[in-house]
Every structure is written in structure tokens, then in C-alpha cells.
Amino acid sequence: MGFQDGKIVLDSPNNAYYSGQTIHGRLIFEQDKQKTFRGIYARMRGYCNVHWTSDHTRKVDDRSESYTVEHSSHEKYIDHKVFLAGGKSGEHHLNPGKHEFPFSINVPYTCPSSFEGSYGHVRYELKVVVDRAFKIDKEISAPIKIIAPLDLNKEQYAKDPIALELNDVYCCWCVMSGTSETLVKLPVTGYCPGQVMPVEVNCVNKSNVDIEKIKITVKKEITFRAVCNPGTNTERDTVLEVKKGPVPANSTRSWALQLDVPAMDIYNLDSCSHIDVNYELKLYVFLKMN
Incomplete structure (x- = not known):
């Protein structure tokens, strides 16, 4: 006692x-x-x-x-x-x-x-x-x-649309095999956990090479900054991933996706000088290897 x-x-x-x-x-x-x-x-x-x-x-x-x-x-x-x-x-x-x-x-x-x-x-x-x-x-x-609350309605960047384009040129034994154009579009930039992300994917394959798959990811990147012995260190994690395909040679494919943002903690570190948390949309195109 x-x-x-x-x-x-x-x-x-x-x-x-x-x-x-x-x-x-x-x-x-x-x-x-x-x-x-x-x-x-x-x-x-x-x-x-x-x-x-x-x-x-x-x-x-x-x-x-x-x-x-x-x-x-x-x-x-x-x-x-x-x-x-x-x-x-x-x-x-x-x-x-x-x-x-x-x-x-x-x-x-x-x-x-x-x-x-x-x-x-x-x-x-x-x-x-x-x-x-x-x-x-x-x-x-x-x-x-x-x-620390984060209101996306007050963040101007969160209302901006996203258009991510990837243009590739393919060569085989130094001979031109053609090109491909892949476009990913989202209506806005900001989303909350549990919300649905409507994603439009369009791939125009003008080459003689088959595209095996298209991968879209949302990655979380945490950056740590040191003042004593200055430097940065980074921690990365994949929050969301989806794969579509294939896209045969000389063809076009389109997808309208509804991606669920997973449940996760959201950190508002705007007033923290030494740690940043950012989310990045990435696009990958993989060719079919014979």
C-alpha cells in the first residue's frame, strides 16, 4: 500500500x-x-x-x-x-x-x-x-x-487529379521492336483509410513484344533527418499493390479498378522537423521474357 x-x-x-x-x-x-x-x-x-x-x-x-x-x-x-x-x-x-x-x-x-x-x-x-x-x-x-487531425478537405493538393504516364521503347539485338504507352489516372490525390480509389489504367502496346503484367503500387516512405552528424535515413513499405495484364503485342487493354485503401494509422507530422511520412504512386511495366 x-x-x-x-x-x-x-x-x-x-x-x-x-x-x-x-x-x-x-x-x-x-x-x-x-x-x-x-x-x-x-x-x-x-x-x-x-x-x-x-x-x-x-x-x-x-x-x-x-x-x-x-x-x-x-x-x-x-x-x-x-x-x-x-x-x-x-x-x-x-x-x-x-x-x-x-x-x-x-x-x-x-x-x-x-x-x-x-x-x-x-x-x-x-x-x-x-x-x-x-x-x-x-x-x-x-x-x-x-x-494530430489531418483534414484533406483543407489541403489543396489533395483535390488535384493524378495522371501517371510511362512510355517505353523496346529493342531486340539492336533492332527496334516498337513502343508502349501506359497511362494511370486518378480523379484526386488525397484518400483516407477505408476509402475506395477509382483507378483508370490504359495500355497501348505498339510493339512486337508481349507485356506480361502492369503493376501499380502505393508506397509509404518515411524519411528521418539527423542534425547531429547530418544525414538522412529512409524506411519504406508497400501499402497497396495491384497487377493487371497481359497486354499482347500490337494491342490495347484498359481497366477500371476500384481499390480499397487499407486500414492503417495516418500520421500528421507537419510540425515535426525531423520525420516526414509520404505516400507515392508507382507504375511498373514488365515484358514477357521468352
């Missing part, structure tokens, strides 16, 4: 909040004897950390030497402390029994979404600390997830 057996109860059932929202919580604990402390406070921190290492070699006295370089960045979004009892100085006492302290913390509108990546993260931490003079502080914590 004591402070560290207590709990933080938040008004969000899954501990998730939007940027600009207010976190309301309660610290609840019970103790069997009187305690002396300087202050009890709730502290919320939000930050971005980027880190990776790279291996290199250099010449030292006519021999090669290996060494490792650390690349990193740090950025702070919130570091707010509110006292629930006591303060920064003085001596205060709590009698035995059950205690409950309410608190509230405002999340700034500028906070980016919580994010976890291979080379960096955006994290938010909520802790309640008992500050004890000349003793080790005691603390309990609760995980916090921040969601």
Missing part, C-alpha cells in the same frame, strides 16, 4: 487525445501512514528523437580503421508541469487513508501525432511524481497517444 501502488485515471478510455484537447485525469492512491513530501506534480512531455549509426573506415598510419558515427536529432513539443499538492519548496504532509487529486493539462494545437519508426519516434509521456527532499523521487506513469 502506498503511492507506487496507485494509478492515474484519465477521461479517455484508450488514453488517446487530439492536439488542442485538454487531458483531464485523477491521481488515486492509498497509504497506511503519514508521508512527508515537498510536492506532488503531474508532468507531460512530448518530443521527437531520431537516431541511427553508420559504419565507416579511415586510414590511420597506412592501415584501415573502422569507426561508427552516431546520427541524431531531438525536438521538444511540450514539457508542462502542474502541482497537485505542495510546491517546489517547503515541507508538506499527507495523512493515512485514500487520496485523490484531479489535474488537467492542455495539449498544444501544434503537437504532431505520436509515431514509432525504425530510426526515430514522436512520443508523449505523462508522469505523476512525488518530490521528496533529500530522497529519491517516486513516480507512476500512464501512456499517452496524441492524434
Whole structure:
């Protein structure tokens, strides 16, 4: 029985909040004897950390030497402390029994979404600390997830159509075999998880070579930027993939596709200087190899 057996109860059932929202919580604990402390406070921190290492070699006295370089960045979004009892100085006492302290913390509108990546993260931490003079502080914590809303209706680029064209020239033993033209069209650029992407595909094969398949993918690319020992690192993943074909030599094929955008977390990292998340539409044409 004591402070560290207590709990933080938040008004969000899954501990998730939007940027600009207010976190309301309660610290609840019970103790069997009187305690002396300087202050009890709730502290919320939000930050971005980027880190990776790279291996290199250099010449030292006519021999090669290996060494490792650390690349990193740090950025702070919130570091707010509110006292629930006591303060920064003085001596205060709590009698035995059950205690409950309410608190509230405002999340700034500028906070980016919580994010976890291979080379960096955006994290938010909520802790309640008992500050004890000349003793080790005691603390309990609760995980916090921040969601920064992203309204595609307010993003002008999201309303722009997409037209992706690939023109190929084919040669066999230095002899011209013909050309192909593949066009992929979407009515708008921005889509949400669960939404349907209407995709038009048209392939005109003017060559003597069969096209085995056409592949369309949506790839997620996450870029991490380091300020200390500057550099970038990238994490890639395929979100969506579809294959159509074949397109025989000297023929034309067209498809009207309805592609479901899969359920996934969407991260608004506009106010994060060191991590970018982008989505890219890619088109591939594969020839039939004899």
C-alpha cells in the first residue's frame, strides 16, 4: 500500500487525445501512514528523437580503421508541469487513508501525432511524481497517444487529379521492336483509410513484344533527418499493390479498378522537423521474357 501502488485515471478510455484537447485525469492512491513530501506534480512531455549509426573506415598510419558515427536529432513539443499538492519548496504532509487529486493539462494545437519508426519516434509521456527532499523521487506513469487531425478537405493538393504516364521503347539485338504507352489516372490525390480509389489504367502496346503484367503500387516512405552528424535515413513499405495484364503485342487493354485503401494509422507530422511520412504512386511495366 502506498503511492507506487496507485494509478492515474484519465477521461479517455484508450488514453488517446487530439492536439488542442485538454487531458483531464485523477491521481488515486492509498497509504497506511503519514508521508512527508515537498510536492506532488503531474508532468507531460512530448518530443521527437531520431537516431541511427553508420559504419565507416579511415586510414590511420597506412592501415584501415573502422569507426561508427552516431546520427541524431531531438525536438521538444511540450514539457508542462502542474502541482497537485505542495510546491517546489517547503515541507508538506499527507495523512493515512485514500487520496485523490484531479489535474488537467492542455495539449498544444501544434503537437504532431505520436509515431514509432525504425530510426526515430514522436512520443508523449505523462508522469505523476512525488518530490521528496533529500530522497529519491517516486513516480507512476500512464501512456499517452496524441492524434494530430489531418483534414484533406483543407489541403489543396489533395483535390488535384493524378495522371501517371510511362512510355517505353523496346529493342531486340539492336533492332527496334516498337513502343508502349501506359497511362494511370486518378480523379484526386488525397484518400483516407477505408476509402475506395477509382483507378483508370490504359495500355497501348505498339510493339512486337508481349507485356506480361502492369503493376501499380502505393508506397509509404518515411524519411528521418539527423542534425547531429547530418544525414538522412529512409524506411519504406508497400501499402497497396495491384497487377493487371497481359497486354499482347500490337494491342490495347484498359481497366477500371476500384481499390480499397487499407486500414492503417495516418500520421500528421507537419510540425515535426525531423520525420516526414509520404505516400507515392508507382507504375511498373514488365515484358514477357521468352
